[in-house]
Amino acid sequence: PRRTVFYFPGCGSERLFSRISQAAIHVLLETGTRVIIPPPFLCCGFPAHANALTGQHGRTVLRDTILFSQVRDMFSHLTFDAVVVSCGTCMDGLEGMEVEKIFGAPVVDAIGFALDAGLALPGQAPAALYHTPCHDSLRGTGVATLARAGFPAVEVPHCCSEAGTLALSRPDI
Numbered sequence: 001p002r003r004t005v006f007y008f009p010g011c012g013s014e015r016l017f018s019r020i021s022q023a024a025i026h027v028l029l030e031t032g033t034r035v036i037i038p039p040p041f042l043c044c045g046f047p048a049h050a051n052a053l054t055g056q057h058g059r060t061v062l063r064d065t066i067l068f069s070q071v072r073d074m075f076s077h078l079t080f081d082a083v084v085v086s087c088g089t090c091m092d093g094l095e096g097m098e099v100e101k102i103f104g105a106p107v108v109d110a111i112g113f114a115l116d117a118g119l120a121l122p123g124q125a126p127a128a129l130y131h132t133p134c135h136d137s138l139r140g141t142g143v144a145t146l147a148r149a150g151f152p153a154v155e156v157p158h159c160c161s162e163a164g165t166l167a168l169s170r171p172d173i
Contacts (some may be wrong), residue, residue: 001034003081003117006071006103007110010090011043024086024110031117035084036075038067044093061097068102080105084113088137109137112145121150131156 005028009021028035045060072080080103085091094107111119130142130153138145146153 002032004034004036004075004078005082005084005113006036006038006068006080006105007084008038008042008044008090008094010085010087010093011041011047012089013086014040014042020086024084027114027119028084028110028117031114031119033081033114033117034078036071036078036080038071042067044087044090045097046089046093049093049096065097065102068097068099072102082113083107084110085137086110088133091137109139109145111149112138112141115145115149119149124150127152127154129154129156 007021007025007028009024013020013024025035025037042064043060045057045064048054048057048060082105083094083099083103085094085107086109088109091107091109100106128146128151130146132138132140132142132155136142143153143155
């Protein structure tokens, strides 16, 4: 491996849409990246925080911080290049926990990291619609990142009104 990352799938990419985390891990491995994953069934705590469940949020942050510190101690012989997520909400939650201090590495998007690590995609993809999510793990660079990967995208600029329902009514976005 040329790089090492801690990949946090979060509850959405682990429980609801596990193929997302499987794909993210595959892409990272394809770039020669060592992927360390946490124990299963963790949540970043953001849903509790956003719903003013401060007690639940505090317990989640404490539990995760302890687990992350234990993982970091287990792999103390490794240098982490990033904490990788495939969910912008998890990015916000992990940054709120200050995991950068635990792993000594920034929190970044999985595909952005893979592209920076040399991911090459064959062929040219058809144009797609892209709506920047409210919790944007690509930090406003989604269309440019997709273009760099060979996926031309047309930005959908307005609020999708999905309110965190994972685009159930608009799977084309």
